[in-house]
Amino acid sequence: MRGVPRKPEAEAELRKAKRLAWVSMAYILSTIAMLFMVMAGSQALKTELSGELLSLVPPTLFLIGDRISRREPDTRYPFGYERAVSAGYVGAAVALLMVGVYLLGEGAMKLVTKEHPTIGGFPLFGHVIWTGWLGIAVLLWSGIPAHFLGRAKRAAAETLYDKTLAADADINAADWQSAGAAIIGMIGIGFGLWWADSAAAVLISLEIIRSGWTELSTALGDIMDRRPLTLDSKENDPVTDHVTEFLRRQPWVDDVVVRVRERGREFTAEAHVVPKNDEVSVEQVSRTGELACKVDPRLADVTIAPVKELPEDVARSRQPVDA
Amino acid sequence: MLRCWCVSAICLFVAACGMPRDPEKTSERIASTHELRVGVTDNGEWADAQSTEPRGIEPDLVRQFAAQIGAHVLWTRGSEISLVHALKENELDVAIGGFDKKTAWKSVAGVSQPFAETTDNKKHVFLAAPGENRFILTLDTFLTDHMRASKAAQA
DSSP: OTTSOSOTTHHHHHHHHHHHHHHHHHHHHHHHHHHHHHOTTOHHHHHHHHHHHHTTHHHHHHHHHHHHHTSOOOSSSTTOSTTHHHHHHHHHHHHHHHHHHHHHHHHHHHHHTTOOOOOOEEEETTEEEEHHHHHHHHHHHHHHHHHHHHHHHHHHHHHHTOHHHHHHHHHHHHHHHHHHHHHHHHHHHHTTOTHHHHHHHHHHHHHHHHHHHHHHHHHHHHHTTOOOBOTTSSSBOTHHHHHHHHHHTSTTEEEEEEEEEEETTEEEEEEEEEESSSOOOHHHHHHHHHHHHTTSTTEEEEEEEEOSSOOHHHHHTTSOOOO | OHHHHHHHHHHHHHHHHTOSOOTTOHHHHHHHHOEEEEEEOOBTTTBBOSSSSOBSHHHHHHHHHHHHTTOEEEEEEOOHHHHHHHHHTTSOSEEESSOBTTOGGGGTSEEOOOSEEOTTSOEEOOEEOTTOHHHHHHHHHHHHHHHHHHHHHHO
16 A cells, blocks of 8 residues: 555554544544633633644644555656655644644733733533633643543554654643643632633643644654654664665665655665675676565665765765764 | 551542632632622623612622522722623722623633523623632522523423
């Protein structure tokens, strides 16, 4: 199947991931509707609501991106459409950052001007109860199921090697933190501490800024063809080393530089190979390329370019980064 | 671990009974001084501030509310803007004068639950000192009960 790593479980996992994306959207919409009803004058709940609205973006991008990125290459996009998702993510991450900064400013402003949030009564089944209790109940709904949804997405993301899904999973899994901050804010208001609400709002907006920043740097890195990183983005993915080692082991290879780039869930590799002598057959080269492709299930294509000596820029790609 | 959770849950529950509290202690002040400070601005049948004792739908409601919480009303007359400013500075507890739920003052003052809905779909409310949530909850309960009672009377 196009655009999916060559693993037996990948297709089933993709179906599961899509189902999870739909479930997420329904769940987020339910949270938004309930937050809207109970947010009253609370800045923390308003911030949480904005965060929820923004968290609709990743599952939407996942569903749309999956359709677009599967399109076959054509003359206009000769490398295919896999990068569409990365492009979408740049926009989404910028939006996340800007909204985060705006909300941070708003929350800080309310702290400075000592604005006392008004949260009064809510008529419910013939009684009037404090809206703050309802707020806390909605926040529990927004935090706890999200955590498990995030864990399920994470598992699917790892099988599919889907970074956008992984980022989405992380956001969901971290949702309990912002929900928790908002709950503490509400309890603070309950105790008559007017500043607790704005303080919680500031914390939540910082969380929004943080995830916006992480997503932006990931998306920009993708577009700039940074060396693939492992899914948790902590270290270099070993795929480059594996392909290099494989090619070095070939009897006809003297020197090789492998450059791998990510295209959505897949990798493409480009290998400049200096053969030991001039007698290299086309058969040998294309066979080696096919075999190299099997080194990692995520590799969609390995291009082998036999060269007399390594081009300067290609050789430079072996230089370590100046610390 | 479990015991720790139980203890904190009980603590939270006990503390929760008094929640929400007023940051500026409006409810406690009314309970001790028995004074409800109300600002009134002229607005047709809703509030007539001209006479010595304000008259109209809203002043009557205010007196009922004051009686319920065991307080008497201290009236202040003024323009909308001066009343809202006084609410924000905690010099007044309530302001009336035909405000509805979509009032432009809702970002500055606390807005109560509606006590009446007119045929033009306006939901009429009181304004209250912002963030005095225990007091506003008491007021909301009173006004919601009034709304229910008048709806029941109509039906």
